[in-house]
């Protein structure tokens with residue numbers, strides 16, 4: 563051993579041991595994942611979003627497909643991050659599930675405009691030229707209006723420090739956009755271009771939206787009424803952390819990533835509203851190490867949170 567004393571050598575050994583330990587828990591090279599039917603007609607594509615470079619633990623991130631009432635029109639919720647491995651997997655998964663000659667995505671819904679939910683939009687909008695793109699009116703500045711989330715003033719130090727690292731393409735095509743207005747509503751009732759009311763593939767009472775501000779100003783969750791499932795975006799997370807250092811066996815309900823959450827008080831109010839939606843059976847977070855959180859679990863967790 564030339565030039566390395568005992569001190570630096572032990573630091574090096576500990577460093578290698580930690581790296582090996584982390585690597586052993588890392589799921590390995592990115593793999594394609596299919597859409598899985600978690601509830602009848604509700605399909606989830608879950609793939610890793612490497613928030614930090616390996617060997618730090620990647621974040622599971624969901625995109626959803628909802629099968630329309632005619633069995634061949636589809637509604638996509640969230641488009642995933644732009645990392646090549648994620649988008650490669652999403653493309654393969656969409657092609658595989660929408661394999662019939664008449665299968666088509668007719669509507670793309672956004673829970674919110676953060677990069678890990680919208681960066682797949684360019685190819686999706688190109689591949690499905692008739693699809694409309696819908697999001698909440700309070701999110702519009704960050705989706706089509708050219709604004710950045712870093713222009714917002716948050717209520718935590720971590721958001722104020724971290725917001726500068728987060729840029730998003732906020733110039734999505736305005737002519738494709740449908741703005742969902744108000745606190746709670748029917749998605750079909752908000753679409754444009756249907757003179758005779760809701761389209762057959764998306765009847766009234768099939769899909770509702772609820773404005774759940776906090777993580778972002780216009781954050782939405784979508785309620786699939788036939789199965790009483792809530793597609794909850796980043797209203798909360800359901801992970802088995804301590805990320806980035808280790809994974810515990812049991813996932814638990816948690817706040818959404820604070821670094822990207824503009825109003826931490828509003829988040830809790832929104833979480834309580836989701837838990838108390840009448841008839842709700844399961845709420846599915848975007849960042850979920852399992853497969854959804856039950857209404858009972860949500861109610862127990864949000865019991866002490868403030869009301870609206």
Ligand SMILES: *[C@@H]1O[C@H](CO)[C@@H](O)[C@H](O)[C@H]1NC(C)=O
Nearest residue numbers: 715716717825826827828831
């Ligand atoms: C954050 O949300 C709370 C609860 O909804 C609200 O009273 C407060 O005004 C919000 N803060 C900001 C800075 O918008």
